[in-house]
Amino acid sequence: MSKVAIQRCQTYEYDLVYSSLINIIENSDFPAVENKRVLLKPNILSDSKPELGITTNPVVVEAMVNIVKSKGAREVLVGDSPGLHTPQFHGKNCGIAAVCERTNATWVNFADNPRTHKVNRKTKLNMARVLDEVDVVISIAKFKTHELMYLTGCVKNMFGTLPGLNKSPCHIKAASREKFAALICDIFKESHCNYGIVDGIIGMEGPGPANGTLRQIGLLIGSSDCFEVDEAMRIIMSYKQDDIPILNEGKRKGLTSLTPTWTLLDPNDLIIKDYRIVDVAKKEGLIKSLLIPFLTRGSDRKKAQKRPTPNFDEKLCIRCKRCIDICPARALSLKNNVVTLEETKCVRCYCCHEMCPVAAITIEKDK
Ligand code: SF4
Ligand code: SF4
Known part of the structure; x- marks a missing residue:
């Protein structure tokens, strides 16, 4: 205490x-x-x-x-x-x-x-x-x-x-x-x-x-x-x-x-009732939480990939490539001058979102 x-x-x-x-x-x-x-x-x-x-x-x-x-x-x-x-x-x-x-x-x-x-x-x-x-x-x-x-x-x-x-x-x-x-x-x-x-x-x-x-x-x-x-x-x-x-x-x-x-x-x-918090993912029910490790064969990455992917706004993007440099999964690249995401590689860590200097990356509501 x-x-x-x-x-x-x-x-x-x-x-x-x-x-x-x-x-x-x-x-x-x-x-x-x-x-x-x-x-x-x-x-x-x-x-x-x-x-x-x-x-x-x-x-x-x-x-x-x-x-x-x-x-x-x-x-x-x-x-x-x-x-x-x-x-x-x-x-x-x-x-x-x-x-x-x-x-x-x-x-x-x-x-x-x-x-x-x-x-x-x-x-x-x-x-x-x-x-x-x-x-x-x-x-x-x-x-x-x-x-x-x-x-x-x-x-x-x-x-x-x-x-x-x-x-x-x-x-x-x-x-x-x-x-x-x-x-x-x-x-x-x-x-x-x-x-x-x-x-x-x-x-x-x-x-x-x-x-x-x-x-x-x-x-x-x-x-x-x-x-x-x-x-x-x-x-x-x-x-x-x-x-x-x-x-x-x-x-x-x-x-x-x-x-x-x-x-x-x-x-x-001091609770701020209208504080805009991040949507919290629904907790799995008991049966699902027991089944998920089995269904995903213990794959942490598969579990992470249930979260939403980042979205990139082409119009806001200034092509600074910070998101590409920070991405731990190498899931991003610049193709035809547009930041492109390879969804199967993305681990939904949102480092790209943290690093974007112009708020061109958004994360949608968690599933
Ligand atoms: S969420 Fe993480 S893994 Fe996915 S593109 Fe962004 S930095 Fe890469
Ligand atoms: S960090 Fe933001 S502005 Fe920079 S390339 Fe990525 S999306 Fe575009």
Whole structure:
């Protein structure tokens, strides 16, 4: 049972964000950082402008750097790795490079010399080496919906510790929602994350995590149990109790008890009934859920392919090829100058949808 602190904060005005975060930290189990090296891991899904609301707002990151420093940290490091990670990436457009310059925090390139981790019995993955070199890890996520995982918060944020395209094979290894959620939990565990903050001052609803619409939420949330921060998000977004695969898997794996103590505000008083959530796939009835593994001969990919395919709007598409480069299944190509999908290869991971800079890719309602 962990303390989860939810604090109102309506704007990105620095002093307000700073004092709100201090209140959160004082009302939750913030780790000791004195004389320690501390890694802050914001969500930089793509290096886009802060006003697009895709990335953790730089004001929240700056306030956290200064708070951690004021508590005596020896060094504060900041880093993330988008799916399409260029060698020179350092968070320039999203404003986080400037935060590092202003605060003397050290920017870490996760793609430099990653280390292979055995995240579970069958899976080895390259993760940012800095995880082995710091004492405290803090996930600073963004309050957003997510087409595949329904919401993305502090736990899913740690997927970014896999540098660039090292993330892609995970969608092939674990194509079903449940298996992907289980793998995210394993990666989260391996990241040894100690604390989570969610920037919910402005959140994203609808087809997140990159192409949804922005919505004023006016909240910051923090806890030493990242699953319980995400549980607060689930409640506020008005998802049902068992809707979120990462929370279900986290509980099943014993990584959280999901019995939070709300020390400031209670999310049950903050539910946004008309929040535009992602349609949750109907749960299989008992008989069907027992039969499906047999009918699909255990094929994770076949199960994933029951989900809807992405649709490409030729008129909106600017032929940047980001979707083609990110696709883990190599299901996309440019034919006659039109992005073309090979449906039988597609594993419905929606990475293409996340990466499209002009919202030319849509996902229809789940079956
Ligand atoms: S086409 Fe899109 S949804 Fe399908 S596998 Fe490729 S990236 Fe994933
Ligand atoms: S990412 Fe979007 S704009 Fe770029 S090629 Fe794909 S569909 Fe077109």
